[in-house]
Amino acid sequence: MSKKTYNSGEPSLGLELEEETATEQKGPVTVLGLTFSNDDERREYFRAELRRKLPELRNIEGFPIGEDDDIIALSDPPYYTACPNPWLNDFIAEWEAEKKDLEAKGLRKTDFEVTEPYSADVSEGKNNPVYTAHTYHTKVPHPAIMRYILHYTQPGDIIFDGFCGTGMTGVAAQACAKSNNEWHSKIESEFVNSVGHKPKWGKRHAICGDLSPYASMISNNYNSPTDISLLKSETQRIMNELKDECGWMYTTLHDNKPIGCINYMVWSDVAICQNCGKEFIYWDSAMSKEKEGLLDNFECPYCKCSHTKATAKRSFQTVYDDVIDDVVNVIKHVPVVMVYTVKGKHIEREPLAYDIDLLKKIDQHPIDTKYIPIQLLPEGYNTEQPKKTQGYFYVHQFYTRRNLIALSILFKKIYESKYPSKLMFLFTAMIGRSTKMQRVHINNYFHGGGGWNAGNLKGTLYIPPFPVETSVLEQIGDKLRLLLKAEPYLPHSFDNVIQVASALKQNMYTNSVDYIFTDPPFGANINYSELNSLPEAWLRVTTNNETEVIENSAQGKSPAFYHNEMQKCFSEYYRILKPGRWMTVEFSNTKASVWNFIQSAITSVGFIIANVASLDKKQGSYKSVTTTTAVKQDLIISCFKPSEKLLAHFENMRQSDDNQNIFVSTQSFIEELLTRLPVIIVNEKKTTAVVERSPKILYDRLIAFFVQNGRQIPMDASEFQRFLRDTFVERDGMFFTAEQAIKYDDLRRQIPEMVSLALFVGSEADGVQWLKRELVDKPQTYQDLQPKWMQDLVAPKKGDAIPELMQILEENFLKNEDSQWYIPDAENEADLEKVRTRRLLREFKTYVEAAEKPKGRIKEARLEALRTGFKNCYQEKDFATIVRVGDRIPQSLLTEDDVLLQYYDIATNRI
Structure with missing residues (x-):
């Protein structure tokens, strides 16, 4: 092989850099009311205390696998422990006391309240010095997280992230202290344009936890000062x-x-x-x-x-x-x-x-x-x-x-x-x-x-x-x-707390944190503990993956396990979050089933979803760059814990079944929800309808909240729509309080171009119509469609299985050489329909086989396959099969679908 030469300078350690920024303190340090001559003395004292507490801490769910000496050596207590941190409540008490000093100085308000979610789509690249200093499987750029922290919190607030990964939430919390860099200028400009004022700069505190010792070690180093x-x-x-x-x-x-x-x-x-x-x-x-x-x-x-x-x-x-x-x-x-x-x-x-x-x-x-x-x-x-x-x-x-x-x-x-x-x-x-x-x-x-x-x-x-x-x-x-x-962009003091802990159980008092930003695992996307087994072997402390919240067939973790564990996580989040405060959940997965799991888990524990927006991290992962089924944009779910006032209404309702009391509780819930929804969303100088203000979504939120609080549904869908029209103001298919309606009218006059309310995807037929509307103007790739599809996806009828987006595309649309999907012309559409019908009939055959078994029950079925199969059986006068399958599918699916019920009734009378 011939030689090739490349011009390059000699490798350098970079030791010529002269800037010496903040270092660990050499003089006296005070932490949790104790004063030490230096950080070494502080570290020695708290390591001894941690060693004394380890036997008790080992009983906590998610405690890592490792010897005491290795856990102690990896820790830097009380700020960082390679196990559950026993000083969390002590830090929280100290930070709460600091808030009073900030209020006295006019740096924070006692009546601070966030009434609308941060609804703007965020675009933030990964190529910044903080992001590239250390790699990890997934990471949200900290400037993106800063926008949410600045919107939902004020200086001195306490932020929590139970799936912290490399600790970018903590970095973002401290980066909110005012400083001169390009991120602050960009964020200030965005805030002025979107909400009409500059953000309230000032340091926040963060509690960051992760099940992985490797992730928490990285997080600690990102969130602690460096003695350069x-x-x-x-x-x-x-x-x-x-x-x-x-x-x-x-x-x-x-x-x-x-x-x-x-x-x-x-x-x-x-x-x-x-x-x-x-x-x-x-x-x-x-x-x-x-x-x-x-x-x-x-x-x-x-x-x-x-x-x-x-x-x-x-x-x-x-x-x-x-x-x-x-x-x-x-x-x-x-x-x-x-x-x-x-x-x-x-x-x-x-x-x-x-x-x-x-x-x-x-x-x-x-x-x-x-x-x-x-x-x-x-x-x-x-x-x-x-x-x-x-x-x-x-x-x-x-x-x-x-x-x-x-x-x-x-x-x-x-x-x-x-x-x-x-x-x-x-x-x-x-x-x-x-x-x-x-x-x-x-x-x-x-x-x-x-x-x-x-x-x-x-x-x-x-x-x-x-x-x-x-x-x-x-x-x-x-x-x-x-x-x-x-x-220079990292914390220059110990202001955050890091721990190795399961998100299922936090050693914190109830109602103790002001805001939650979290980026949890999503289904089977990444098997963190398996991938981290290499670096953690060097650290000598490894992940206890028994309660790792993922789908993994090799570990016996099914989708049901994932759903149940995520529900437990969000239940714990709900417990530690203060009433009336917000949680932001970052989501990255192409599966509709996982998206439904996440939304279901959030609402089932009591959170109320107010908005879904997108987060574009620009440079995608290898899969999102090289495959047409991966997506480059993540979704951001904004939700809140109901206020003390609303929770008090429901407590009163438990004491009485009086109709007037139930009506007042319903009105209180919808009013609080409406006040926490964005009045309008402006993207690229266009007004976008707020889908969460539609009657269907409002009713879904009402049902979820009443069920979570152990109450029967107060009214059916038609009664609820009458209630909305009688109690609130309707504009463009959305509902507002009277005050919000005035604001909405003013904004609509300023930006007249309106993007209409989304067509919700609650069934396969809805999905086909949704795609036709999206593709009517121009072809689009799967990557273009998927984030919008997720945002408009709602829970289907019980027992109905909506196919994944890619399957619906393949069965109903065509793809050009640029991997863009488009609506077929009439001739091709007819051919597609024939192919699709054959596929649906094959699927219906599996239902027939299941129904023929002595105790066969069909717990979930594809509605379109049932419709096609019933139609085919009807044409062939095979009425017995219609009745047999109809008796074995979920009765709610049969009785709530006019087409199925019509075929079933006819077949019942013919046999």
């Missing part, structure tokens, strides 16, 4: 020592001299030809210079037999693993390309004999097993892939021998350093990029630019056929520079 001077000196010292001890492993020959520093090495699977049985290197056979990419079909170099990636069987080898002192059978990899640096230039070439001999020497080099993670992969969905395809059952097998040795030495030095917390932040930012999961960026390999390392495939433990081994030595400086760039 100490960080730089310790990083420089460790870097120098690491080069002295490990530099020999990353050298190569240049001009026949052992010089240079290896940046990364590409390895390749070894394949076995199923025709001749010989081994060949997958890279050499499948990678084409002429085609500038990977070939779909390639030949065995020995017998010329044609292969694809699927037919070329991977070669395994049996080797002795001295880490576990056992023989293992693992995938066979060989080095094929390496890149190293000499005098500021990156040079690419094939490995030489010197490089191969060096790898053999490294294989024989001893390793200190005390400082590497000797841990089996947990049972799970994601962990099965490396077990089956690679023979990897242990965490350490995800690293090359070279990187494993270097990481073990680096880990030991960090563990024994003067600043282990921040250095561990750098270390965990490196270990993912040091695994064999890193992929070759094929396009950049052939065309240059942007680097070869495409990173790992997000949301998986996938090891590609061409793993990229990235030098541990090269990464340290990069990670330090990223943290130094983020540091």
